[in-house]
Amino acid sequence: MFIQTETTPNPASLKFLPGRPVLGDGNAEFRDATDAEASPLATRLFAVPGVTGVFLGGDFITVTKGEAEWPHLKPAVLGAIMEHFLSGMPVLDRTPEPTADEDEFFDEADADTVAMIKELLDTRVRPAVAQDGGDITFRGFQDGVVFLNMRGACAGCPSSTATLKHGIENLLRHFVPEVREIRERMA
Incomplete structure (x- = not known):
């Protein structure tokens, strides 16, 4: 599995393109690990120290970081995304509750x-x-x-x-x- 990355205008966020649909239609945003309970993928990403936000789009995943630097964080995020897709688990267990x-x-x-x-x-x-x-x-x-x-x-x-x-x-x-x-x- 090859995952591309793209920078975003926000230096704290990086866009990951796994080369397959993530959510297809729609999107979901998770601002902390508690919100992420609806998504095995987001939960796995929040387990990476330094991840402070996850946004799932049709064919991409945007990860937002805190104080960590991307050169240290990016390999762990790539690994978490790859592990998730290879596990066969769903991206979402259920639709997140709207605020x-x-x-x-x-x-x-x-x-x-x-x-x-x-x-x-x-x-x-x-x-x-x-x-x-x-x-x-x-x-x-x-x-x-x-x-x-x-x-x-x-x-x-x-x-x-x-x-x-x-x-x-x-x-x-x-x-x-x-x-x-x-x-x-x-x-």
Whole structure:
């Protein structure tokens, strides 16, 4: 099994490509070992000292580190991923429980605007963000402000504010005149 790695704009996160589907459709984020109980793969990765976050995408795994250095951590992460896939265990035992504030919020009168925002995010933004080892999700729309959540390598990335403000905000404002501003809303 050959696992490729790619850097991400976030120096604390590295993207691992095992050359086979990880989750196929959808993704899952684990911020600590307790969250990871739903995933044998994430549990195995959190057993590696220095791993502080795991994001599972369609065909990739993004691992976020704490203070450890990648040259020391990367071989252990590669080993954990290889061991997992060779074991035949599932990536997820069950769907992780959503957090209480994963509910979207917006006024029903803005439903058409929200539908347009979501379509733009799904077709133009999310594929690009996935290339960087992360994801972005719609959280809400209120008074012209779009609330988004950055996940995976994008969460805590030094360039995420620029991505939100200059890239995504400009795109949404161009196609959806009702949008005045973008703000990150943590899950």
